[in-house]
Amino acid sequence: MTGQLAGVSIDNVNLYFGNNHVLKDVTLEIEPGEFFTFLGPSGCGKTTLLRLIAGFGKAQSGRIRIGTEDVTDLPPWKRNVGMVFQSYALWPHLTVRRNVAFGLEERRLPRPEIRQRVDAALELVGLLELGERRPSQLSGGQQQRVALARTIVVEPQVLLLDEPLSNLDAKLRVQMRQELLELQRKLALTTIFVTHDQEEANTTADRIAVMEAGVIQQVGTPAELYDNPTNRFVASFLGTANFIDGTLSEKKGQTVFRSGSGIEIPLKPGQLHAVKGDGAGEHSVMFRPQSVVIQSAGAARQQQGKVTIKGAVRHREFLGSTIRYAVSVGDTVILVEDSHRRGEAPHNIGADVELNLASEQVILLSG
């Protein structure tokens, strides 16, 4: 039961609530059949953007197209868009079956067809036998499935999911997100999913748009965003990161990043695309804690292509599979994640250590 495949294109959308600029020049291309995620902290504008696609709220400028049709000026009920609300919004005065049938009834379909399609939708989400119940008699996960069935039964061109898992407990959330993904693959339905949870986004999405303060910060696959964030916000929102501020200089024909505390990292030309102009002024680099190898001072041999940084352990957290160290290097603190195996003695607090970092693990940030 698939609708015709349609992508969504958002073109230069600006939206204000009073003086509050909520969406700033948002431009996005969502491919047909794609599982796309808007990821960002609360208040970043992700839900507003989703609601705009559904037809709730009005942008002051910009166009939205679904497939080939410009829907910018269409009211919600004239767009063939399915939305699952954060609160599910199941109507308490109607049974599960009547809830699911609602959209088909609004489309004035013949009764036998409605019955058959409602059955199929309830079957799909595994709730066929609960059709005569009221929403209040269902568990959170079941309500979620009804909301999903009610939405997909009308065969929308696009499925919009507004934090649909946030009302479930942690275990159910993992299960539901897998079911959601399976269902999306089965129906090949263009899906836009809004969440503030990076794990949820990473595990489901084909591509993610990271949003902050009404601006799309970066778009890419989960791995692209994690490995090659373009700015500090994306880097820290998608995991733990070390940031070091410093300047660029030339040394033996190579560009070298140098921090105030004296850390020097040679950079290859391929790592410099974020540099604009002549590269003067403040820059910052980012690397992940697990990219750093920690060793006791003196034990290490200088390795080819690796930067060695001397420091002292300031703080230590035992996390089971890993141990996280905070290492002081001058006045900066570098986080290091060392994988832990049984019986290995951790470095003590105050111990002098050497950190080895491959320079290709380092990203020069543009902002």
Place this chain on the structure above:
Amino acid sequence: MTTHWGQRAVALLIATFLLLFLVVPVVQVIFVAFQTPGTGTFTLVNFQDFFNTSLFREAFWNSLYVAAMSVLVATAFAMPLAYFTTRFEFRGAIVVQTLGIIPLIMPPFVGAVAMQLLFGSNGSINLLLDEWFGINIPFMEGLNGVIFVESIHYFPFILINLSASLNNIDRAMEESAQTLGASGLRLFRRIVFPLAMPGYIAGASLVFIKVFDDLGTPLLLNVNNLLAPQAYLRISSIGITDPMGYVISVILVGFSLLAMWVAALALRGKDYSTEQRGGGGLAKRQMRPWEKVLSYGVIAFILLLVLSPHIGLTLLSFGTIWSFSVLPDGYTIDHYQEVFAQSPQFITNTLLYASLAALIDVTIGTAIAYLVLRTKIAGREWLDYAAMAALAVPGVVLGIGYLRTFFGVPLPWSGQPLASWWVMLVIALSVRRLPYALRACTAALQQLSVALEEAAENLGAGKLATVRRIVVPLMVGGIIAGFVTSFATAAVELSATIMLVSRESDAPLAYGLYVFMQTAAGRGPGAALGMIAVLIVGVATYLSHRIIERGQRARGLADEY
């Protein structure tokens, strides 16, 4: 944990009070209705007599008709207002709130006579209509008058409940229907209205009960072929041994319960608000200019209608002669002087009775709220049920019950019957208004985290000290709200009062108003008395509002407890 003996004693005391002054009198009335006069054996003959008397049959149908029509007319007033305030960007909320307190603090009978002068066949409006269009609309003829006065008075009950329901609808409920293709009237009919239905039913059933039981309005409009006036007239003219008054009482109580039951049945499993996480009400939009004109027009019209009893009362109280003219012939303050000079006891009695009754109410209300919410005493919720049951007992019934139960008991020091002692009036008032105070106190205590009390106990305070130093101070807003609601409604209560007042020197304001309004010459002073009542109630309500507001500001984040 063993139950504190003090808590048991308090529970026992309250139980005795409710038993003596609510349960026994009402049960007494019901017994008498089913007894053969004189012998005391069980019989249905009284009910047979009742339905075989054409006057009573007529009164019965009239009461049903008046109550049902009042609900309809009140709905017609409430619907557009509720719709405007919830659907549009519109500062109607204040109007709704202000309208909401009118029926609570001012019973319709106070302005009933004034309404006759405004809307009667020779009243201002009809005189104008006759002059301009040559028509005369019988707003106030017979039952119409009762329906008219009651519905413009009680429609806010429907308005508040309906608006609250509409405002509680999760916006996503509407939006999800829109994404599925519903809009406009279909959306309203299939989603919005069913979700708001519980609020409407709650309001409508309340209006039905209030009108069905009302004694004051028909008496003042001199419409006696209704149930409550018939009960009063039988008892006051024939005496407390006549069974018809009791039969009518049983019917009144029965219909009150029936209306509550039907409402409860209709509402069962439909507490939609708890299932809706978002709330926030429907999507609001700006009004187009013509919509603005229309809606403000409708609101101004309804406001004028609602305030017409007060306008009429003001004119009447200051007017010299007002008859067959649009406005009074001249203006004077003589009526006020007459009231203060000749019968100041009406005012002082009212202040005394209403304060005492309200004091009893908040004391019992706080105690019951505490017992129910914070202790494990067996049967504690029965105190709550019993106190709330007073809602289903019309004033006439309680009055008749008191007469029957306490008339034969003489006061030890004067030999006067207990039923005609003024203290009984205070007790009757407190029993009738207890539900209001109890709900206010319960709500206040529910908002209070138990941890606050546990912290006090942890620091060494006993149960009593905790209640005195922590619970009551934090509940004070709710207690004041309860006190004022009880005070204001007790100050203008007539139906139980009129049965129990034995002499004018003991009578409160509402009774005085009734007596004055019986004669044409008394209307002026009667209206003046009515204005004084409005003033007392208005000032009390305003003061409580200020006190509660100031308390909330002083406590800052107190709401988050």
